[in-house]
Amino acid sequence: MRLAFSKDDEAFRESIASWLAENLSGKFEKIRFRGGPGDEHMYFDERRDWEYRLADGGWTGVGWPKEHGGRGLSIEQQVIYHEEYARAGGPGRVGHIGEGLTGPMLIAFGSAEQQQRFLPQILAGKELWCQGYSEPGAGSDLANVRTKAVFDRDSDRWLITGQKIWTSLAQESDWCFVIARTDPNSRGSRGLGFFLVPMDQPGVDIRPIRQLTGTSEFNEVFFDAAACDADCIVGEPGDGWKVAMGLLGFERGVSTLGQQMLFQNEFNEIVAIAEENGAASDPTIRQRIADAHIGLRIMRYNSMRTLSGDVGDGSLEKSAMIYKLYWSTWHRNLGNLAMDVLGPEAEIAETAPYDLTRLQSLFLFTRADTIYGGTNQIQRNIIAERALGLPREPRPATD
Amino acid sequence: MEFRFSEEQQMIRDTAASFLAEVSDSQAVRQAMANGAGYDESLWSRITEEMFWHAVHIPEKLGGLDLGYVELVAMLEQMGRCLTCSPFFSTVCLGVNALRVAGTEAQQKKYLAQIAGEGRTATLAWTGKGRRWDAKSIDTTYTLTKDGVFLDGRLHYVTDGHTADLLIIAARENGSSGEQGIGLFIVPAGAGGVSSVALPTMDQTRKQATISFDKVQVDAADIMRDAGDAWPLLSQVLDLARIATAADQTGGAERVLEMTVDYIKERRQFGRPVGSFQAMKHKAADMMLRAESARSALYYAACVADEYLAGRGTDVMLAEAASIAKAYCSEAYFFNAGCALQMHGGIGFTWEHDLHLYFKRAKSTQQYLGDASFHRERLARMILDAPT
Numbered sequence: 001m002r003l004a005f006s007k008d009d010e011a012f013r014e015s016i017a018s019w020l021a022e023n024l025s026g027k028f029e030k031i032r033f034r035g036g037p038g039d040e041h042m043y044f045d046e047r048r049d050w051e052y053r054l055a056d057g058g059w060t061g062v063g064w065p066k067e068h069g070g071r072g073l074s075i076e077q078q079v080i081y082h083e084e085y086a087r088a089g090g091p092g093r094v095g096h097i098g099e100g101l102t103g104p105m106l107i108a109f110g111s112a113e114q115q116q117r118f119l120p121q122i123l124a125g126k127e128l129w130c131q132g133y134s135e136p137g138a139g140s141d142l143a144n145v146r147t148k149a150v151f152d153r154d155s156d157r158w159l160i161t162g163q164k165i166w167t168s169l170a171q172e173s174d175w176c177f178v179i180a181r182t183d184p185n186s187r188g189s190r191g192l193g194f195f196l197v198p199m200d201q202p203g204v205d206i207r208p209i210r211q212l213t214g215t216s217e218f219n220e221v222f223f224d225a226a227a228c229d230a231d232c233i234v235g236e237p238g239d240g241w242k243v244a245m246g247l248l249g250f251e252r253g254v255s256t257l258g259q260q261m262l263f264q265n266e267f268n269e270i271v272a273i274a275e276e277n278g279a280a281s282d283p284t285i286r287q288r289i290a291d292a293h294i295g296l297r298i299m300r301y302n303s304m305r306t307l308s309g310d311v312g313d314g315s316l317e318k319s320a321m322i323y324k325l326y327w328s329t330w331h332r333n334l335g336n337l338a339m340d341v342l343g344p345e346a347e348i349a350e351t352a353p354y355d356l357t358r359l360q361s362l363f364l365f366t367r368a369d370t371i372y373g374g375t376n377q378i379q380r381n382i383i384a385e386r387a388l389g390l391p392r393e394p395r396p397a398t399d
Numbered sequence: 400m401e402f403r404f405s406e407e408q409q410m411i412r413d414t415a416a417s418f419l420a421e422v423s424d425s426q427a428v429r430q431a432m433a434n435g436a437g438y439d440e441s442l443w444s445r446i447t448e449e450m451f452w453h454a455v456h457i458p459e460k461l462g463g464l465d466l467g468y469v470e471l472v473a474m475l476e477q478m479g480r481c482l483t484c485s486p487f488f489s490t491v492c493l494g495v496n497a498l499r500v501a502g503t504e505a506q507q508k509k510y511l512a513q514i515a516g517e518g519r520t521a522t523l524a525w526t527g528k529g530r531r532w533d534a535k536s537i538d539t540t541y542t543l544t545k546d547g548v549f550l551d552g553r554l555h556y557v558t559d560g561h562t563a564d565l566l567i568i569a570a571r572e573n574g575s576s577g578e579q580g581i582g583l584f585i586v587p588a589g590a591g592g593v594s595s596v597a598l599p600t601m602d603q604t605r606k607q608a609t610i611s612f613d614k615v616q617v618d619a620a621d622i623m624r625d626a627g628d629a630w631p632l633l634s635q636v637l638d639l640a641r642i643a644t645a646a647d648q649t650g651g652a653e654r655v656l657e658m659t660v661d662y663i664k665e666r667r668q669f670g671r672p673v674g675s676f677q678a679m680k681h682k683a684a685d686m687m688l689r690a691e692s693a694r695s696a697l698y699y700a701a702c703v704a705d706e707y708l709a710g711r712g713t714d715v716m717l718a719e720a721a722s723i724a725k726a727y728c729s730e731a732y733f734f735n736a737g738c739a740l741q742m743h744g745g746i747g748f749t750w751e752h753d754l755h756l757y758f759k760r761a762k763s764t765q766q767y768l769g770d771a772s773f774h775r776e777r778l779a780r781m782i783l784d785a786p787t
């Protein structure tokens with residue numbers, strides 16, 4: 001075990017830090033520290049420009065392999081990249097679904113043509129993506145999707161019909177990846193296909209849903225014979241579940257370390273308030289601040305273990321499997337701590353009618369962290385069944 | 400950066416696991432904990448003569464293995480899994496650490512060589528009676544006279560204090576207070592004026608004693624570094640010992656999870672394994688989250704300890720990593736042991752079942768050298784009260 005970074009890696013740290021210092025300034029000054037979870041609707045146009053700036057500098061897809069246009073950074077350098085990005089106050093990336101999910105999914109499962117068609121556009125920040133998994137009847141039980149995909153021989157295209165819900169940033173996206181049923185007689189995880197569907201077409205109707213924050217990052221999306229080309233299916237009809245699950249695995253990658261630096265920024269903000277308003281002398285608040293600090297440090301050590309690879313006793317998989325449950329719970333507690341540090345001030349919003357402060361958004365939005373991407377209960381089921389080998393939950397007979 | 404065991408470290412862990420499976424099973428533990436010493440002499444001889452573990456991080460030139468803290472915690476984790484009863488912790492994690500951190504060159508040469516070569520045991524005694532683990536708890540005094548240094552007072556909660564050959568004592572200069580006036584001294588257990596009383600403990604796998612000092616004269620050569628100003632050194636020794644304790648806790652937290660998972664897969668009620676009930680599954684998942692996170696905190700702290708012992712890291716980094724590990728692992732072990740008892744039902748409440756041994760060790764190690772609240776407050780001082 002060795003904690004220190006090599007000289008090369010430290011030199012790399014210099015280069016990304018100075019690039020950020022130079023570029024994240026001027027017109028981008030106001031989007032520093034903005035656009036994270038709960039704040040994703042803010043400064044969208046400016047953040048899109050920032051995505052182009054990053055792309056010009058070659059700072060998108062840093063972990064993608066070189067042959068797919070990425071920077072092919074080592075794990076260490078990816079860690080450094082994400083650390084420096086967050087330290088500099090780099091704004092929430094408008095292209096994060098494409099870069100973090102669609103890209104790795106296509107690299108793993110897509111055809112050469114699909115890779116050539118889509119990857120460069122993601123790297124350039126030109127095409128944004130959203131995730132069309134959940135439906136009214138298929139949340140935790142994702143395999144219960146009803147949306148249908150029918151191949152139309154006349155037009156040589158797939159036609160998608162059904163309803164998706166909770167689709168984040170659909171209103172800003174050019175493409176959506178959709179799981180839909182290719183075999184109308186199938187049930188459960190069989191008979192599904194994985195589709196790449198353009199959003200700008202008459203068959204797609206996007207209706208914003210207002211969240212408890214008052215804002216609308218997510219939407220209902222209605223597909224009414226929405227079309228995508230014959231080659232916009234990833235894998236074969238029937239492979240949808242495999243691709244969908246593979247994609248979820250990418251959510252636990254290196255970018256988690258970048259996320260942790262955002263958490264660190266939030267934590268620092270709360271500490272600064274506590275020092276200023278006297279909460280820092282309240283013994284219970286002190287305990288909770290220290291507890292949050294411990295939790296965040298260990299989150300990092302967990303990731304470092306995951307990223308450093310297996311140790312031959314299966315513990316790699318375990319440290320990866322607890323990740324979502326761990327961070328979502330920690331973050332939710334942080335939101336609560338923020339309110340309790342603020343005291344009565346916690347109630348006062350930024351401006352009328354309902355423009356919330358950053359910490360109010362944190363408090364409210366972290367309630368979603370324990371729901372999306374597999375709820376905490378589903379995470380516990382997965383850990384118990386896959387890591388500990390306990391009996392599986394009852395499932396429909398088709399499985 | 401490489402945050403995983405090297406192949407050699409894996410080998411050390413695996414060797415420890417298989418050796419302990421043989422010599423430290425439930426029966427061996429129960430026998431050792433019931434004898435007066437609290438350990439089995441022949442096992443200690445095997446550890447010191449065959450395995451040479453006690454010399455794990457003693458420098459090579461003094462006859463040690465010259466390995467690091469990561470190797471040490473790899474062994475301790477396995478001992479925690481097996482509830483191993485031995486003077487390993489007191490000798491290596493208190494004695495050797497104290498000598499390495501606060502010993503003069505001559506003291507290291509003499510005493511580390513004795514420990515490495517002869518398997519002599521050692522411990523650290525520093526607190527008075529009470530519930531604190533800070534400098535204020537030190538109330539044994541030392542007095543400088545023209546005839547030399549004399550120690551007076553009573554030291555409590557001394558791990559293996561009734562069996563250790565070598566005592567390392569923290570005392571304060573008569574009339575001093577707080578972190579001022581602290582000195583460290585080496586005293587052979589048989590010195591005149593020293594008497595120790597073994598105490599019955601709830602956790603029978605970790606023995607404690609009270610040691611009384613009545614005008615005990617200390618040889619001038621046995622006054623350790625920075626006498627009168629040794630609190631920072633003692634504090635670093637304690638931090639190293641906290642990391643070692645966290646290793647024991649991590650091993651225990653993992654082991655009770657395994658025992659529980661095995662049991663709830665087998666035990667059937669309502670016509671199915673109790674492990675199929677979601678209330679059980681979710682508790683087991685929460686236990687795994689804690690066991691895995693405890694490991695991460697532990698391994699990180701061990702790396703920091705290595706840096707510190709190599710003269711590269713600072714005492715502040717050591718303190719932070721130790722407090723994080725001790726706070727987290729203490730709660731993780733106790734949480735897991737408590738859940739394990741509940742999930743075993745009545746059988747877990749019996750003397751015959753080993754769970755109570757883990758449950759008690761979880762509580763005793765949780766208190767030892769500061770519980771989670773103590774360490775959170777210590778961290779809060781670093782985060783909130785540090786001068787900016």
Ligand SMILES: Cc1cc2nc3c(=O)[nH]c(=O)nc-3n(C[C@H](O)[C@H](O)[C@H](O)COP(=O)(O)OP(=O)(O)OC[C@H]3O[C@@H](n4cnc5c(N)ncnc54)[C@H](O)[C@@H]3O)c2cc1C
Nearest residue numbers: 131132133134139140166167168368371372373374375377
């Ligand atoms: C802010 C936000 C953004 C989102 N963005 C997207 C997106 O971009 N794309 C997308 O496809 N989806 C998105 N989602 C949807 C998200 O993935 C689902 O909300 C989630 O999977 C839970 O499904 P559900 O809402 O139907 O809840 P349900 O599945 O109905 O769950 C209700 C409750 O029952 C519990 N439960 C369900 N099954 C079990 C079980 N087997 N054992 C124990 N407890 C169980 C759950 O834990 C939960 O507490 C988003 C959600 C939120 C809140």
